[in-house]
Amino acid sequence: MLNPGPTPRAHGNDAAGRPAAMAEVTRSDAALRRFLHGLPGVDAVGLEARAAMLGSRSIKTTSKAYAIDLAISMIDLTTLEGADTPGKVRALAAKAVHPDPTDRTVPRVAAVCVYPDMVHVAKEALAGTAVNVASVATAFPAGRAALPVKLADTADAVAAGADEIDMVIDRGAFLSGRYLQVFEEITAVREACVRPDGTAAHLKVIFENGELATYDNIRRCSWLAMLAGADFIKTSTGKVAVNATLPNTLLMLEAVRDFRAATGTQVGVKPAGGIRTTKDAVKYLVAVNETLGEDWLTPEWFRFGASSLLNDLLMQRQKLSSGRYSGPDYVTVD
Template sequence: MPPSPTADLTGLSDVTASESSLTRFLHGLPGVDQVGAEARAASLATRSIKTTAKAQALDLAITMVDLTTLEGQDTPGKVRALAAKAMRPDPADPTCPAAAAVCVYPDMVATAKEVLGDSGVHVAAVATAFPSGRAAMDIKLADTRDAVEAGADEIDMVIDRGAFLSGRYLQVFEEIVAVREACARPGSEDAHLKVIFETGELQTYDNVRRVSWLAMLAGAHFIKTSTGKVQPAATLPVTLVMLEAVRDFRAATGQMVGVKPAGGIRTSKDAIKYLVMVNEVAGGDWLDPDWFRFGASTLLNDLLMQRTKLTTGRYSGPDYFTLD
C-alpha cells in the first residue's frame, strides 16, 4: 500500500529496490476517479477573477513561460531573437516582467546562453532523444551532458513510454536517476531536471499518477506533461492529477516538486485557468516560476496583448509583438 500523506518516506530505498516492490508501490496508489477529475477540472475552469487580480495573474503567467522553439528549421538568429524576447517581452514597457526560460535543442544552448548571460532567464534544453525517448542509454546521457556542458540550466528529458506501458518501471526509474546524475556540474549548481511523460500516450489517469510518483521518487525537480509533438498534450484534468501528486508527495516527504504543462496552452484565458487550478489543488506555494511553468511558443504574445489591453484600454494590433 502507498504511504499515507503524513508517512515518513525515509525508507524509500526499499520501494525502489526491485521491479516487484516498485510495481507493488505504484499499483497500490489510489486510483483516479476519471469522472470526478474531469468534473473538478471543468468546475475550476469556470472560476472568474477580478480585474486587479487578472493584472497580477498575467504578470505571474509571463514569469512562468518557458518560451520554446523546437523545430528542425531553428536557426541561431531565431534563437537569439527568442532569447532577447524572453528578457524583454515588451520592449516598450520596462515594467513587463521577463519570462522564466528559453527552451531549445541542445545544439542551440550556447547560442541562447550567449544572449541571456546572467539576466536570470534560464536556458532549458530538451534531451534524451526528444521527443520519442527511444535511444540507447549512452546516447541519452551524452545528449544530456552535452547540453549541460554548453550551459543549460535545466534539462527537459523524455521517458521511454514503451518501457513504462510495458510495466518496466524500474528501467524508467533508473534512467531518470542516471539522467539526473548527468545534470551534475562540478563547481557550480547542477542543472535542474524536468521529466516529460507525454501524457497523451499514457492512456489513463491512473498511469499519470503512477508516472508522477515514479519520477518524483527518482529525483525529478519538475514533472512535465508533454513534448508538444503529440496530441492531446497538456489538459486541465491531467494537470490536476499531477498537481495532486506533487501535493501528496510534499505531504509525505517534505519535498516540493514543480509541474510544467506544455503543448496547446495558447491564450491568457487558458493560462489563468491553470493558475486557479494550481492554487486550489496544490496551494499557493506553487504559484511561483520555481515550481510552475508553462511550456509554450505562442502563449506569451496573448499574455502581452491582454496586458496591454488592461493598461491602455485597447488591444494591440496583431503585428505589435514579434511572432515566435
C-alpha cells in the same frame, strides 16, 4: 534566476536527491510495481468535474493583471524545430528578457528552451540576465535511443551551460510495465545533470500524457518520476495530438501535493502544449492555487511550456492598461 546548484529537496534525502523515506519501494522491480499499482485509482468523472469547476472561475481586473504578469514570468519560451538557427535563438532570447520592447515593466520569462546544439547560443545571448537556459535532451521527443546516447545528449547540454534539462521518459518501457528501467533511466539522467564543480542542472521529466492513455498511468508516472529525483514533472513534449489538459495537469498537481505530504519533498509541475490564451493560463493558475496554494505560485515551482501563449498575454496586458485591444500586429513574432 533559479539556483543552478543542487539545493536540498528535503531533509532525509539520499545523496542523489531522492527521498530516503521511500527507498524501500524502489529496491526492486517487484517492490516498485506493488507500490505504483497500490496507489488509489483515479475517479475520472470526479477529476474532470473538478477541473471543469476550477476552469469556470472568473477573476476581476486587478487579479487578472496580477495573473497575467505571473503567467508571463512562468513561461519557458521555446523553439524546438529542425529549422532553428542561431539568429532565431538570439531573437527569442531578446524577447525572453523584454517580452514587450515598448514596455519595460513587463516581467521577463522564466527560461528559453532549445535543442542541445543551441544551448551555447542561448547562454551567450542571455549572459547577465536572470533568464535560465533549458534544453530538451534524451532523444527528444520520442526518447527512442540507447541510454548511453541519452546520457551523452544530457551531458553535452549541461557542458554547454544548460541550467535546466527537460528529459523524456521511455514510454514504451513504462507501458510495458518495466517501471524499474524507467526509474533507473531517470536517476542516471539526473546524475548526468551534475557538473564537475558539484552543482547540477534542474531536471524536468516529460511523460507525454497523450501516450500514457489513462489517468491511472499518469498518477503512477508522476510518483515514479518523483521517486527518481525529478525536480519538475512535465505533461508533454508539445509534439503529439494530446498535450496538456486541465484534468491531466490537475492530477499531476494532486500527485506533487501528496508526494510532499508523504516525503517532505516539493516538486514542480510544467504543463506544455496546447495552452494558447490568457483565459487558458488563468485556469491553470486557479488550479495550482486551489490544489497546492501559494507555495507553488512561483516560476521556481510552476511553468508553462507554451510559447504562443506569451503573445496573447501581452495583448491582454496592453488591453488592461490602455482599454484598447491591440491585436497580434502589436507584439513581436516569435
